[in-house]
Amino acid sequence: MIEDRHKSALLEMLGDKGVIADGSDMAGYQTGARYDAGTAALILRPRTTAEVSQAVAYCVRNELPIVPQSGNTGLVSGSTPDLSGTQVVLSLDRMAERFDLDLDNRSLHLDAGFRLSDVNSRLEKHGLFFPIDLGADPRIGGMLATNTGGSRFLKYGDVRRNTLGIKVVLADEAGSILDLTSELRKNNTGIDWKQVFIGTSGAFGIITECVLNIEPLPKQVATAYLVPASGAHVMPLLRAMEDRLGAYLSAFEGISKNSVSAALDHVPSLKNPFQGGNVPDYVILAEISRTWAPREGEQSLDAVLETVLAEIWETDEAPLADAFVGPAHEMWSLRHALSEGVKHSGKLIAFDLSFRRGDIMAFCDRMKADMPQAFPEVTICDFGHIGDGGVHFNLVVPKDSASASDPDFERRLRDWVFAIAIKDFNGSFSAEHAIGRKNQAYYDLYTQQKIKDLAQGLKAITSPGDLGTVRFG
Amino acid sequence: MIEDRHKSALLEMLGDKGVIADGSDMAGYQTGARYDAGTAALILRPRTTAEVSQAVAYCVRNELPIVPQSGNTGLVSGSTPDLSGTQVVLSLDRMAERFDLDLDNRSLHLDAGFRLSDVNSRLEKHGLFFPIDLGADPRIGGMLATNTGGSRFLKYGDVRRNTLGIKVVLADEAGSILDLTSELRKNNTGIDWKQVFIGTSGAFGIITECVLNIEPLPKQVATAYLVPASGAHVMPLLRAMEDRLGAYLSAFEGISKNSVSAALDHVPSLKNPFQGGNVPDYVILAEISRTWAPREGEQSLDAVLETVLAEIWETDEAPLADAFVGPAHEMWSLRHALSEGVKHSGKLIAFDLSFRRGDIMAFCDRMKADMPQAFPEVTICDFGHIGDGGVHFNLVVPKDSASASDPDFERRLRDWVFAIAIKDFNGSFSAEHAIGRKNQAYYDLYTQQKIKDLAQGLKAITSPGDLGTVRFG
Numbered sequence: 038m039i040e041d042r043h044k045s046a047l048l049e050m051l052g053d054k055g056v057i058a059d060g061s062d063m064a065g066y067q068t069g070a071r072y073d074a075g076t077a078a079l080i081l082r083p084r085t086t087a088e089v090s091q092a093v094a095y096c097v098r099n100e101l102p103i104v105p106q107s108g109n110t111g112l113v114s115g116s117t118p119d120l121s122g123t124q125v126v127l128s129l130d131r132m133a134e135r136f137d138l139d140l141d142n143r144s145l146h147l148d149a150g151f152r153l154s155d156v157n158s159r160l161e162k163h164g165l166f167f168p169i170d171l172g173a174d175p176r177i178g179g180m181l182a183t184n185t186g187g188s189r190f191l192k193y194g195d196v197r198r199n200t201l202g203i204k205v206v207l208a209d210e211a212g213s214i215l216d217l218t219s220e221l222r223k224n225n226t227g228i229d230w231k232q233v234f235i236g237t238s239g240a241f242g243i244i245t246e247c248v249l250n251i252e253p254l255p256k257q258v259a260t261a262y263l264v265p266a267s268g269a270h271v272m273p274l275l276r277a278m279e280d281r282l283g284a285y286l287s288a289f290e291g292i293s294k295n296s297v298s299a300a301l302d303h304v305p306s307l308k309n310p311f312q313g314g315n316v317p318d319y320v321i322l323a324e325i326s327r328t329w330a331p332r333e334g335e336q337s338l339d340a341v342l343e344t345v346l347a348e349i350w351e352t353d354e355a356p357l358a359d360a361f362v363g364p365a366h367e368m369w370s371l372r373h374a375l376s377e378g379v380k381h382s383g384k385l386i387a388f389d390l391s392f393r394r395g396d397i398m399a400f401c402d403r404m405k406a407d408m409p410q411a412f413p414e415v416t417i418c419d420f421g422h423i424g425d426g427g428v429h430f431n432l433v434v435p436k437d438s439a440s441a442s443d444p445d446f447e448r449r450l451r452d453w454v455f456a457i458a459i460k461d462f463n464g465s466f467s468a469e470h471a472i473g474r475k476n477q478a479y480y481d482l483y484t485q486q487k488i489k490d491l492a493q494g495l496k497a498i499t500s501p502g503d504l505g506t507v508r509f510g
Numbered sequence: 511m512i513e514d515r516h517k518s519a520l521l522e523m524l525g526d527k528g529v530i531a532d533g534s535d536m537a538g539y540q541t542g543a544r545y546d547a548g549t550a551a552l553i554l555r556p557r558t559t560a561e562v563s564q565a566v567a568y569c570v571r572n573e574l575p576i577v578p579q580s581g582n583t584g585l586v587s588g589s590t591p592d593l594s595g596t597q598v599v600l601s602l603d604r605m606a607e608r609f610d611l612d613l614d615n616r617s618l619h620l621d622a623g624f625r626l627s628d629v630n631s632r633l634e635k636h637g638l639f640f641p642i643d644l645g646a647d648p649r650i651g652g653m654l655a656t657n658t659g660g661s662r663f664l665k666y667g668d669v670r671r672n673t674l675g676i677k678v679v680l681a682d683e684a685g686s687i688l689d690l691t692s693e694l695r696k697n698n699t700g701i702d703w704k705q706v707f708i709g710t711s712g713a714f715g716i717i718t719e720c721v722l723n724i725e726p727l728p729k730q731v732a733t734a735y736l737v738p739a740s741g742a743h744v745m746p747l748l749r750a751m752e753d754r755l756g757a758y759l760s761a762f763e764g765i766s767k768n769s770v771s772a773a774l775d776h777v778p779s780l781k782n783p784f785q786g787g788n789v790p791d792y793v794i795l796a797e798i799s800r801t802w803a804p805r806e807g808e809q810s811l812d813a814v815l816e817t818v819l820a821e822i823w824e825t826d827e828a829p830l831a832d833a834f835v836g837p838a839h840e841m842w843s844l845r846h847a848l849s850e851g852v853k854h855s856g857k858l859i860a861f862d863l864s865f866r867r868g869d870i871m872a873f874c875d876r877m878k879a880d881m882p883q884a885f886p887e888v889t890i891c892d893f894g895h896i897g898d899g900g901v902h903f904n905l906v907v908p909k910d911s912a913s914a915s916d917p918d919f920e921r922r923l924r925d926w927v928f929a930i931a932i933k934d935f936n937g938s939f940s941a942e943h944a945i946g947r948k949n950q951a952y953y954d955l956y957t958q959q960k961i962k963d964l965a966q967g968l969k970a971i972t973s974p975g976d977l978g979t980v981r982f983g
Contacts, residue, residue: 141745141868142899143752164753184698192757195696198671215960222898223659223668223864224938225709226945227957227982228965232705236698253756272614279616280637283726283801284665284757328756332817336808344805391696395614425695426615465697472699484700487688492701494971498964509700 038122039078043099047081050091054131055082066126067118070110070173073474075118077104077126084131086204086214086245092127093243094212097502101125103208104506105239107179108152112387113473115238115506116179129178132245138163144201144220145249149178160251168193168252172376178244184236186469188372191424192287192326193252195469196235202248203231207241208502220248233495238471240505241496255287255326259338260368261346262310263321263360268398270356271321271423275394277349277356278323285341288324289424290372291397296418296431300371300378307374310367317359321423322372324365372420376429379418383433384441386450390458391426391468400462401428404454412450414438427468430454451479459483472507480507511595512551516572520554523564527604528555539599540591543583543646546947548591550577550599557604559677559687559718565600566716567685570975574598576681577979578712580652581625585860586946588711588979589652602651605718611636617674617693619721622651633724641666641725645849651717657709659942661845664897665760665799666725668942669708675721676704680714681975693721706968711944713978714969728760728799732811733841734819735783736794736833741871743829744794748867748896750822750829751796758814761797762897763845764870769891769904773844773851780847783840790832794896795845797838845893852891852904857914859923861903863931864941870894870901873935877903877927885923887911900941903927924952932956945980953980 048056057063057080068074078101083089096103102124106116109128118124132150139146140163147156154174157166169180170187181203186195193199202219206212217231234242265271271291278286297316300307311317325342336344339362346360379385392400401419408415414434421428432450440446458464466479493510521529530536530553541547551574556562569576579589579601591597605623612619613636620629627647630639642653643660654676659668666672675691690704707715738744744764751759770789773780784790798815809817812835819833852858865873874892881888887907894901905923913919931937939952966983 139866139868140749142866144866186696190696194671197702198667213960216958219938220866220936221864221938221941222867223663223895223900223941225657225942226938226940226949226953227961228710228714228968229670229705229708230961230964232702235702237701241701253753255756276613279801280726281802283728285800285802327758328752329754329758391694393612393615393617393693394695395612422696427696463693465692465694465699467699468694468696469698476699480699485689487686488700488703491703491971495701495968498967498971 039101043101044079046095047079047092050095051081051083051088055084055088056080057082066106066109066128069114069117071112073114073117075120076122077118078123079125081125081127082131083127086206089127089206089243089245090212090214092212093206093208093502094210096125097208097212098210100503102503103127105182105243105504107149107182108175110173110175111179111183111470111473112389113467113470113475115183115471115473119474127243129176129245135246139220142220143251145251146218146220147177147247147249149176149181149245149247151177153177153180161254164254165251166254167249168199169196172373177247181235181244181247182237182239183471186422186425186427188288188290188422190422191289192284197232199250200231200235200247201250203234203244204246205234205242205244208500208504215242218246218248233499236471237509238473238505238507240507240509241499253328256328256330257338258324258326258365259342259362260322260324260365261342261360261362262368263323264317264358265319265321266356266358268319268402270354271398272395273354274321274349274356275423277352278345281345281348282325285325285327286323286424287326288322290322290420291423292320292322292372292375292420293418294318295416296375296379296420297371299382299418299433300374303378303381304374307371310363310371322368375420379431379433382418383416383435386432386447388430388432388454389468389470390428390430390464390466392428392462392464394423394426396462396464397423397426397428400458400464403457411453414440415450455479474506477507480509512574516574517552519568520552520565523568524554524556524561528557528561529553530555539579539582539601542587542590544585546587546590548593549595550591551596552598554598554600555604556600559679562600562679562716562718563685563687566679566681566975567683569598570681570685571683573976575976576600578655578716578977580622580655581648583646583648584652584656584943584946585862586940586943586948588656588944588946592947600716602649602718608719612693615693616724617721618724619691619693620650620719622649622654622718622720624650626650626653634727637727638724639727640722641672642669645846650720654708654717654720655710655712656944659895659898659900661763661895662760663895663900664762665757670705672723673704673708673720674723676707676717677719678707678715678717681973681977688715691719691721706972709944710982711946711978711980713980713982714972726801729801729803730811731797731799731838732815732835733795733797733838734815734833734835735841736796737790737831738792738794739829739831741792741875743827744871744896745868746827747794747822747829750825751818754818754821755798758798758800759796759897760799761795763795763893764896765793765795765845765848765893766891767791768889769848769852769893770844772855772891772906773847776851776854777847780844783836783844795841848893852906855891856889856906856908859905859907859920861905861927862941862943863901863903864899864938865901865935867896867899869935869937870896870899873931873937874901876930884926887913888923928952947979950980953982
């Protein structure tokens with residue numbers, strides 16, 4: 038699907054290791070983490086920003102569409118080629134050389150192709166980490182292009198908040214390099230251009246280097262399962278925790294009974310952590326943490342958490358029906374098993390929604406009330422980041438049901454859920470997974486025309502070439 | 511300087527209270543907080559976003575240049591008219607009606623014309639505040655347009671980090687309203703357009719409404735003066751504090767001896783806080799704080815700080831020469847008197863620089879070494895936010911010196927300081943005051959051509975009309 042002269046020219050430019058043209062070697066670059074499999078014209082694996090620039094310039098001048106790919110762990114078809122066989126995948130997987138740690142500045146200047154796990158294992162010996170906590174193990178460039186959030190957003194924020202600078206290659210005929218690798222924390226000398234490239238799936242440029250804020254590792258962690266007295270008590274509980282704990286509070290994750298059951302049914306290593314095996318209708322996993330090391334004669338962090346929970350227990354609002362503090366590792370193991378459990382309990386149709394925090398439970402109630410009429414075969418297995426308004430709203434239909442094999446079913450279900458989430462609750466159709474081909478139709482449907490016009494204008498001045506999987510204009 | 515027909519049309523549109531045409535009533539809108547006095551053609555004071563839109567559309571269609579003005583407390587001539595007498599000042603000072611607090615979401619949706627102090631006094635009864643700590647009392651819209659930082663940046667970040675949404679009026683012929691007032695904390699459904707309007711001095715649009723993140727008020731605060739063993743020990747000291755205290759650490763402010771002396775000399779209410787009156791060469795004001803309320807039988811936060819300082823005292827690096835914990839109010843009163851003191855000690859030429867944190871002391875050393883040869887009359891009175899790399903680098907010359915009356919002196923001094931800060935230390939010429947007319951020449955000098963080209967393109971697609979005091983293109 039790609040002319041031999043292009044293949045030769047790119048081979049010449051990037052060398053043997055820099056180009057994959059063989060079908061079987063291309064497979065891993067063509068298939069997404071959970072969804073879709075496409076067909077690429079060619080895989081490019083440049084090693085430096087200069088090589089990315091040359092390759093991009095060549096592709097733009099020859100009208101070859103480019104799909105940037107980082108760790109390829111995303112869930113929205115944002116980094117894989119479509120079925121046309123005409124798209125060139127540009128992978129960052131060989132760009133992992135520069136790793137400059139500045140301990141005084143608490144910042145890290147690195148190539149965009151490092152895996153998150155590699156970054157954190159290198160930082161650990163300095164007592165530091167990049168505080169974006171994810172289930173997957175993406176490469177850093179893709180984390181920026183997706184603006185990932187995760188379970189500790191409440192305390193540390195998203196990737197955007199933790200990015201000081203980037204280097205970007207634009208898809209113009211020169212493959213222009215935009216050097217925005219400032220290492221400054223405070224700098225107000227113009228438009229903060231890096232923001233345009235963060236969270237936009239590589240449509241406006243390919244991020245090849247980054248400067249990240251890094252944080253001291255917590256030295257104490259305590260966790261508890263909290264059973265709210267009712268759905269209406271979840272927000273009073275969160276507010277009572279934030280009021281008392283402030284920056285101590287590092288996670289406040291909501292877990293529904295159905296998602297716990299799915300995990301218990303399908304993840305054999307998981308033990309039922311609830312007394313008598315009775316799974317509550319809804320449970321909060323709360324975590325507090327601090328960089329303060331344990332010191333002799335001091336209260337443990339578990340004791341601090343116990344104190345707070347006892348106080349909240351006594352308040353007039355009485356938001357708690359039950360609460361127990363336990364080992365962090367065990368308590369998180371349930372949380373981490375949810376995705377896996379839900380995936381194996383039927384055909385999964387997953388939503389990554391967000392709301393004002395106070396609207397989450399109301400939205401879930403509305404869904405529980407309306408779903409049986411609208412889509413009777415659907416089981417709701419929601420869990421999510423209540424502390425920042427994010428909900429992994431998972432819907433499951435039995436694999437052997439008529440709906441599971443109805444090609445139009447998923448689309449109708451998505452349309453219905455999004456309409457309620459967005460129109461009735463002012464929610465978002467993508468809290469932390471970005472857009473990709475998977476959400477393109479909803480971007481088109483729910484984005485103001487003026488915003489699309491602006492995006493088209495921005496595209497023209499940054500990367501006029503055919504870049505990425507999303508059309509913002 | 512403005513045609514009567516325009517005056518009449520705008521009066522008709524905005525009403526008597528909405529337009530000021532009389533010279534003496536215009537004075538307050540023409541003069542900046544510290545610098546410059548200009549001449550406006552007219553002052554407009556719309557009350558709603560719809561009125562801003564109408565007024566802007568009228569001005570654009572009639573080619574009247576617009577200068578948006580918020581609290582007018584900035585220090586870079588970013589909100590005052592020039593001397594031409596042709597610019598229309600559009601003030602936000604009547605836009606302070608909507609104030610919608612969402613306690614569950616910990617967010618505040620409000621009109622952009624509220625003063626910071628009003629916002630915080632309304633929030634206080636809920637145990638909340640907007641965590642940007644400034645000496646001045648700006649209006650919120652201007653804080654967004656400037657992306658102000660302040661003394662607690664280290665813990666809470668800047669305005670950008672604490673903004674969830676905005677509403678903006680664009681300077682096009684329609685006065686288009688861009689509604690970006692999302693109240694979501696996690697939302698990755700396209701370009702984060704609000705970022706373009708934050709920190710860009712109103713050149714791309716006028717912010718009329720905002721949604722802010724708000725934070726629980728600290729319930730305990732402890733402060734200490736720390737005397738580092740030498741300039742080279744400042745960073746080890748900061749790292750030791752961050753490693754032990756993490757998110758407890760809410761300020762780490764550096765204060766030079768000269769700036770203390772200036773404050774003691776010129777602020778009569780200020781007492782010398784140092785033993786025997788001996789002001790150290792350099793002192794750090796460190797603050798720790800937490801939302802955790804004092805509980806019986808627990809260590810006070812002062813005791814926590816004492817513990818940490820004792821531990822740091824014993825480390826091999828021995829970064830401390832002296833340290834004493836004291837009442838927060840008294841300790842901050844010195845810090846807050848520095849600006850006033852420096853301003854009265856001669857002709858002040860102030861710089862708002864930033865560096866990688868590890869470069870701050872090296873830059874100051876270089877200045878101390880080179881200044882006596884280069885500009886012998888100058889006294890350096892620096893202080894700043896060491897924790898985030900910001901330095902208020904103040905230079906003072908005697909009021910009766912030849913230099914003070916040499917019109918070219920300030921320019922030569924600025925050129926020299928900026929060249930070293932930017933070229934030799936990769937610093938910023940504006941850490942937190944933004945650009946304004948005052949820094950325009952340095953933006954022009956130190957900004958890559960590609961960035962200027964992009965800015966020009968962005969200007970054309972957002973606000974093609976004549977808006978603001980800065981030319982980014």
